[in-house]
Amino acid sequence: MKIQEDLRKLAAANWAASANLIGTEIGDCIFVDMGSTTSDIIPIRNGKHVAGISDFSRLVRSELVYSGVLRTNLAYLLEKVNVADGDCHIASELFSTTADAYLLLEDIPEELYTCETADGAGKSKIDAMRRLARVVCADLTEISADEIYHIAQQVKERQVSILSQAISVVAEKNGLDRIASAGLGEFLIKEAAERLGFECISVASRWGADVSKVFPAYAAAKIMEDEANASGKE
Structure with missing residues (x-):
């Protein structure tokens, strides 16, 4: 004891x-x-x-x-996000983390993105946008930059x-x-x-x-x- x-x-x-x-x-x-x-x-x-x-x-x-x-799975934080077509369920997978949202929102610089990325890819804003789009099973041809930015804002709000x-x-x-x-x-x-x-x-x-x-x-x-x-x- x-x-x-x-x-x-x-x-x-x-x-x-x-x-x-x-x-x-x-x-x-x-x-x-x-x-x-x-x-x-x-x-x-x-x-x-x-x-x-x-x-x-x-x-x-x-x-x-x-x-x-940095490391929090967005699937833990959110069940749905609002996009242009309405409320969209997100995929219950490790497709993106909070580091992607805060990098895109410029709350953290790239040098503070010290954890591994969800997909093993880079840590640029474009890389972060791809991962954020993926939480709604989209790619950058299916969802606009404004919608991805709005997803990041919803992460922060939650x-x-x-x-x-x-x-x-x-x-x-x-x-x-x-x-x-x-x-x-x-x-x-x-x-x-x-x-x-x-x-x-x-x-x-x-x-x-x-x-x-x-x-x-x-x-x-x-x-x-x-x-x-x-x-x-x-």
């Missing part, structure tokens, strides 16, 4: 370090870190996180959402909606109405915060964009440095 508990704590160490630093520097809030694959939604009260320990417990509590900026819903659940349970945002998805977290009417404190604005993208590693290093300095003064 002790070993299992230690493993749970180790698995949680990445976001826990972030939450502890946010609790110290910012105070009571919901720390939202959206990366390539998942989103952590961590309630912080009295300087400490009050989140579940295991991924299972956090999924149940809406503190973990399997929705990210992802912001999912994120907003999860943050709302955590906020209501913990009596919090302030967000600290980090990760590749800060642009999505900001939109979710605005939709909810919550204050949003950006880690990128406070510590820099490069730190925001790797905030768990930065937080762990900062906490270790502070502890070492404290020990040295004793």
